[in-house]
Amino acid sequence: MRVPRTFAALLVLMAAVSCTAAHGDDGKPGATAPALPAFQRLLPAPAQARATAPGTGYVLGPGTVIRADPSSPDTRESADRLAEQLRATSGLSLMVVDGDQRDGILLRIDEQATALGAEGYELTSDANAVTLTAHTPAGLFYAVQTLRQLVPAAGGGLVQGGTITDRPRFAYRGAMLDVARHFFPVGQAKRYVDQLAQYKVNTLHVHLSDDQGWRLAIDSWPRLAEYGGGTEVGTGPGGSWSKEEYRSLVEFAKERHVEVVPEIDMPGHTNAALASYAELNCDGKAPARYRGIKVGFSSLCVRKEVTYTFIDEVLGELAELTPGRYLHIGGDEAHSTSAEDYAAFMDRAQEAVARHGKTAVAWHQLAGARPADGTVLQYWGTATTAPGEKGKVADAAAHGHPLILSPADRLYLDMKYDLTTKPGLTWAGFVPVKQAYDWDPGTYLSGSGVPESAVLGVEAPLWTETIATRADLEFMAFPRVLGLAELGWAPKTAHNWTAYAKRLAAQGPRLDEQGVTFYRAPDVPWS
Known part of the structure; x- marks a missing residue:
């Protein structure tokens, strides 16, 4: 080897x-x-x-x-x-x-x-x-x-x-926690930060809004949390974080040298906001709150000026709460927004982020519109993503846009390990532990013309359509998130599955001692 x-x-x-x-x-x-x-x-x-x-x-x-x-x-x-x-x-x-x-x-x-x-x-x-x-x-x-x-x-x-x-290979080593599909209290987010930081992960991306729920109190638009936070996937009561709770998470993470990146997804994935405020809808009628898992059906009304008052005030409050560099503005799966409207909306969303002194992060679909100078793109494609879509990402990288790599068939922690996994989804295929680890971020998009120098780092998202408990969250994250930590920090010359599997196995007793519910992959020699 x-x-x-x-x-x-x-x-x-x-x-x-x-x-x-x-x-x-x-x-x-x-x-x-x-x-x-x-x-x-x-x-x-x-x-x-x-x-x-x-x-x-x-x-x-x-x-x-x-x-x-x-x-x-x-x-x-x-x-x-x-x-x-x-x-x-x-x-x-x-x-x-x-x-x-x-x-x-x-x-x-x-x-x-x-x-x-x-x-x-x-x-x-x-x-x-x-x-x-x-x-x-x-x-x-x-x-x-x-x-x-x-x-x-x-x-x-x-x-x-x-x-x-x-010293690390990549500057950005992140994990994302979706608290919108299923609500998790701040204490669980802090526990995840503690677990991640000990393996040198330095970023927690928090997905705070989606069709199923809005999870952060916003003073200028109080019904977002009061009403929009009252649902989640299934029959649960939902919930939201107060500003004080969010600040406590940011401070807890800062003490562990973890930067919090909050995400308000837009213009799609917005049913919880649309249900909370009728004026954000083009017809002025608020839809019912949503508890399912379909995507792509919602959109803010791009041509109403109140929409931009809304995003400016929401992002302004979020920027005030967040000392870190980034605000994530989503931008994925906006299937109910025309390409022209999408580009116009994302132009103004990026302007709002800059106006509040932050750098925008968006999912890689923004590469097909007009990413503003400095905007970071987060790539979540798979091995089957169309060459044309990858080409747009490569073009954005060539124009100076840093990339965070989160390929869904490698780093989406909500994908099932195999047929026996109870929680999780399979739209990106099964993602066993070896597959999550055994790829090189530096060359992953090199075939599309993206050099390693354009890669800011890697991030492992954990979406929660099927994940409602701490046990399921940890089972899906661990041990795959440790592969993320390895890919983000370790030198390329250390990349070797056989050696890594032995080192991963050596972490088993430590995870047990910490009470982490983790998946004991059959191809890892656990002691």
């Missing part, structure tokens, strides 16, 4: 320890899992990792302290969070102290370490200390996530000796 040169020395350390075959949730047996050296269990794979001899490194024990370098105040927050997380599993006191001595666990931000970039870090472990160094607080946060994986499951013992120098 092909592996990066930096991992070659580690491969000779692999111990083929036979374990009992695991059984998936579908009753199928998994393969046998070998025990891997610590550095080879890391997910996502680091850019460079050099281990010292087996049995060497730092012993985490009763005397261990966590040191926050006083010359970099931002280290204290990371040190406190690391101590809290390790105390929970180890029972050790792990006092946090100021100081830059090389004993215990030292966290430091080095303004001179520009080579590590905005999110990179270096981790060294020897008999005296584990030292985490980064150029930024985000990089230090990711160093901490790596250390958490290196600490033995019991929370104490040997942290493998060696050096890891790491």
Whole structure:
């Protein structure tokens, strides 16, 4: 198998320890899992990792302290969070102290370490200390996530000796949660953020509106949440988030270096808004609220000026609530809007985003209209997407529009794993764990003329037409979302299904410990 040169020395350390075959949730047996050296269990794979001899490194024990370098105040927050997380599993006191001595666990931000970039870090472990160094607080946060994986499951013992120098392949590593088709409370979104951040995912895209429900309170248009939020797919009561709840999610995510990207889909997927306000309809009549799963039947009235007052005020309030760079304006499956009206509407929607100081993100259908300067396009096509549609995306990329790749037959987490999967859909086909991982974002659209330099990153959407519970959400997301994390962070040279499957298997006990309901894919050697 092909592996990066930096991992070659580690491969000779692999111990083929036979374990009992695991059984998936579908009753199928998994393969046998070998025990891997610590550095080879890391997910996502680091850019460079050099281990010292087996049995060497730092012993985490009763005397261990966590040191926050006083010359970099931002280290204290990371040190406190690391101590809290390790105390929970180890029972050790792990006092946090100021100081830059090389004993215990030292966290430091080095303004001179520009080579590590905005999110990179270096981790060294020897008999005296584990030292985490980064150029930024985000990089230090990711160093901490790596250390958490290196600490033995019991929370104490040997942290493998060696050096890891790491930085991501792509800047944008995202997951999308649809709270419009089925409503989920803010607490569930926070839980998902926590789960994602530990694997270096840095973006949560939240789909806040659709035909089935409107999920965020808007002061200037209060019936959107009060009335439009009162339905969801099926017979459930729906629900909505207050502005305070949304702010709490944004702050929670920020503490974990996750940027929230809110989406208000338009001009289609808007029945919840149309039902809430009659004036948004061309005939002035509000339709009934909707609980089904069909798409493409709704549209804001493109030729009424009140429509643009509506989107300007909604996007303005959303921009005020969202410190991040992006507002997502949808733009997909607008089948009830003519091409001319669609282009005119999206022109004004993009203008509204810019007026409120944000960058627009839209689904890739905007490439067939007039994407404004700087607008980011999110591609969700499949292997069967027409060449002409891909060509429009390539043309947009050639004109400087960054692309987020979310191919539905690879990264749509709502697609069934196989015939036995109870929740999920199949319109993009089955998406088993291997298929979700085994592709290269850098070359995915190269046949259409899109170079890797045009790819901002990757995102795994989780649509919720058939997903109404936390258990189903986690079952469909995990472990496929870990493949997303790997594709977004790990170097291209680390891409190898056989090696990845072993590292994925090594995450099983960790997911179990965290109470994550995940699918035990039969082709992964779970231990």
